[in-house]
Amino acid sequence: MLDILNKINGFLWGAPSLILLLGTGLFFTIILKGLQFKKLGYAFKLAFTKDKEDAAADGDVSNFKALMTSLAGMIGNGNIAGVATAVTLGGPGAIFWMWIAGLLGMVTKYAEALLAQVYRVKNEKGEYSSGPMYYIERGLGKRWKPLGIAFAIFAAFAALGTGNGVQANTIADVMDNSFHVTGWVTGVLLVLLTGLIIFGGLKRISNVAGVFVPIMAILYIGGSLIIIAMNYDKIIPAFGLIFQYAFTPVSAAGGFSGAIVSQAIQHGVSKGIFSNEAGLGTIALIAGNAKTTHPVKQALVAMTGTFIVTIIVCTMTGLVLVITGFWDPSGGLLSGVTHNPNLEGGALTSAAFGSTLGVTGEYIVSVSVVFFGFSTIIGWYVYGAKCFEYLFGVKYVAIYGILYLAATYIGSIADLSVIWAFADTTNALMIIPNLIGLLLLFKVVRRETQNYFANPIEKLHIAKKA
Structure with missing residues (x-):
């Protein structure tokens, strides 16, 4: 079964899908005239300042808490292990293509969040439901x-x-290796903590995310910046390698098997999409709950999440790996320090941090993996529950919560190679219906955007059908 799923994933995550994802981002970039670049500052202002009109608007949570909930789902172990995989397989140039995926993905996220607001509905509990469906x-x-x-x-x-x-499996591995806590104990703790949060409803989840995510991000980014600052003389050369190997192949040397440009593109784009989820439609599952006077405002706020995850967090991981030389077992081109060629994923990132900060660096990564993974578990529950509600009705969502807690425990103690592969398949399949909806509704996205920026005084919005 694993071999079959891997072959399916090789096709689903191959060049056609990646081109479609990048093409969708490029298409919206063109029709919205580079909105993600021109309005980024305004978007951050909306995200991190209070707006009295938005606070009084109809919705379930604030723009900021909606953003934090989506970031809880996005900032996961893909930002640590996924980036390490991209760089070790595609070379430093993969980071450049991760940036491209992030910059184009910003406007895809914008379109998803805007449509979520336009077509959201109220459920039986009086809360908003939204999403690609x-x-x-x-x-x-x-x-x-x-x-x-x-x-x-x-x-x-x-x-x-x-x-x-x-995510639970990754957390259990780290808890065992770094803190000597067995898998079943980690599983029980995760089930208790997850249940306490998710059965408290969306507002409790968003409240936890509003506190949890900023602290978690500051810890990891802070550790990364310390390492980069301690190796300040290698910052410019590191960027040189990233740009050089984005367009030229990396020769095989030492323990590095070499990488051609197509590998840098494929691994950079795919891991970039895994980290920021642009095109998957997940942001639309929470954006409709935000209090806002106009869909464009929440869409702009949602767009900042992709920038934070890919351009900031993933870049921190990538720079640390390139500067310390841990993308190549022979020490890379900036460091002569060799390391175990069997290290990969999160273990490789941990070793890179440890090479500069010692045990403290390794613990920063270990703690980050635990917190990043737990935040992803909480954030993705919202996504899954919204979809279950659409399929079966709000009164049956509790059943999904029980299934979710069971998956949490099983994940802590089981070998999940098949589940990993199956999850990759379902992730890829999410893209197809979502992108069809986005592209066919592009006129709605363009109209709402033009109306908002043409009439900045007009704040109120009346949803219109395409």
């Missing part, structure tokens, strides 16, 4: 509902796998 069904018409159902099914399964089981 709603803008597909309500924006394109009832005949497209099967496509929305397909997205909801794929996303609900992906949440159990990618967002939960594999």
Whole structure:
């Protein structure tokens, strides 16, 4: 089964899918005239300052808490282990292509969040529900509902796998290796903590994320910046390697097997998408709950999440690996320090931190893996529950919560190689219905954007059908 799933994933995550994802971002960049570059400063202002009008608007959580909840799902072990994998397989140039995926993904996220606000609905509990399944069904018409159902099914399964089981497994490994806590104990603790948070509803989840995510990000980014500052003389050469090997192959040397440009592109883009989730439609599952006077405002706030995850957090990991030479077992081109060629993923990033900060650096990564993984478990529950609600109704969401907690425990004690592969498959399948909906509704995205920026005084929005 694992071999079959790996072959399917090789196709689903191959060049056609990556081109489609980048192409969608490029398309929206063109029709919105580079909005993610021109309005980035304004977007951050909306995200991190209080707006009295937005606070009084209809919705369930603030713009900031909606952003933190989405970041809880995005800032995960892909930012640590995923970047390490991209750089060791694609060379330093993979970081450049990760940036490209992030910059184009920003406007894809913008479109997803905007449509989530336009087509959101209130459920039986009086809370808003949104996501690709709603803008597909309500924006394109009832005949497209099967496509929305397909997205909801794929996303609900992906949440159990990618967002939960594999994260719990990674946490359990770190707790065992770094703190000598056995897997079943970690599993019980995760189930108790996760249950306490997710059964408190969206507001409790967003409140936890609002405190948890900033602290978690500051810890990891702070440790990265210390390492970069201690190796300040290698910063410019590191960027030189990133740009050089984005367009030229890296020769095999020492323990590095070499990488051609296509490998740098493939690993950089794929891991960039894994980290920021642009095109998966996940941001649309939470953006509709935000209090805002206009869909464009929440869309701009959502866009900043991709910048934070890819351009800031992933770049920190990539720079540390290149500066310390840990992308190459022979020490890379900036460091003569060799290391164990069997190290990979999170263990490799931990070793890179430890090479400069000693045991403290290793513990920074270990603690970050635990907190990043736990935040992902919490954030992805929201995604999976929203999809389960769409499929079966709000009164059955508690059943999904029980399944989610079971997946948390199983993930802590099981070998998840097959679940990893299955989760990769469902992640890839989420992209297809979501991008179809986005591209067919591009006129709505363009119209709402033009209306907002043409009439800055007009804050109130009345949702219109395409």
